[in-house]
Amino acid sequence: MTIQNPILPINNRYSAKILLLIVFLVTIYFIANNLGQTLQIFWLIGLSVGFVLQRSRLCFASGFRDLFLMKQGTTMKGILAGLGIAIIGFTMIMSGIYPEPNGVSIPSTGNILPVGIATIAGGLLFGVGMVLAGGCVSGSLYRMGEGYLTSWVAMIGIIIGNFILNQTWNWWWQFSINEDPLTWLPNEIGYSAAIFISLSLLLIAYIAIVKIETSVPTFIPPTITKVQKNISEQKTNFIQNFYPILTKIFKDGWSPVIGASVLAIINIIVFTRFAPLGVVGEISRWGAYIGDFFGIATPSLKGISSFGGCSLDEMMTGNFFAHNHFFMNTGIIVGSFSAALIANEFKLRISKSFIRYIQSFIGGIGMGYGAGLAIGCTIGAFFSAIPSLALSGWVFAFSLFIGAFIGSKIITKLM
């Protein structure tokens, strides 16, 4: 939907704001650069992710929820496109590490997670939680940057929920997770078949979405031809020729397909050097620090270090700020804030109804617990796991789908 009269006030006040913003972003870059070897890279990754999420308003929660709520799949189709791109890119990287899957080993940096009752329970809780809170974990991060007070409340819930899960993790580990298989499709059927099956599942999902969309009558509006007024020959100078593209990038909202595809490309680029994107491990660390402050220690989490980037013990050492994912998560918030500021749509958004804060908080707890259980959120255990050719990604996705269905039933009652 194009906006009729976009307001971009190119005045001194706006220019000063943008200049100040750039100075701030660059300053943090140099601070990060001095603090550790790769921190500044993660600062840039976080900023890019936040920027992309804000511009495209990409929301995994609405991707699932809107299928039920309005029989609309625009967002989910975008997510499918992103998954398709990432499947190809991730496979290129993984097949470089393991040209011949030997049936046992899995790429240690890929998001290949255990498949079991915890994946399903985690996905269900997460699915309900994200719909209740109106956004998933990454969604809450970027909405925090856009000025939504409810998302800050959701984040508190996420930290608490995740903290509670960590207290009970060792029980879950004994109960099920330690015996759950780390099923990596190339080990079972080889790369070609794994890619073929993954892409086919995306196609089936796409067809199912179209089926859902056509289940409701659609009014096709008559085409309205706009009469262009004031057509006159105008000389544009060199700078003015950049306005259309700048407006497209910085002012108009991007479509979900563009947003998810760019996010997938960022994910592939990050994976070429580090591990795929994931935001929950860092939130776990925040919870552990806050818990320590209140005198509740987080136990040593059994087995967790075997999953990429998740070793909490290791993360609890050294300078609190000198961690890659600290810069990434805060980068997402700041990146989204920057995107909103540039588009002149930042605003403190304070909900007037108390119930929204309650549902955001409870939804956050559900997401925090669920993400801990499934060892990842819609990014780590879904958007990075399916492209890692992990079975866990699909099981988690299906559980999210069911959870979102339950969530949609609940929220329509909370008007």
Place this chain on the structure above:
Amino acid sequence: MSTKHTLDVRGEICPYPMIKTNKFLDNKKNHFESIEVITDHPPALSTIPPEAIKRGFACEVNESAAGEWTILLTKI
């Protein structure tokens, strides 16, 4: 005679701006030719118009202030 209504959903989070608009449009008791929805929720700009079009309305989105938009829905 045309009657103009305003629906202020500022401060509401996803998916309530859209649900509330749909509810208004679907309510047979409401007699109106056009309705102006005021929102500060960017995703609503991509969820409300398709839903309104489905129901037979033309949409026009205007930016009314920083981070605020009015969506004018008119019966076709």
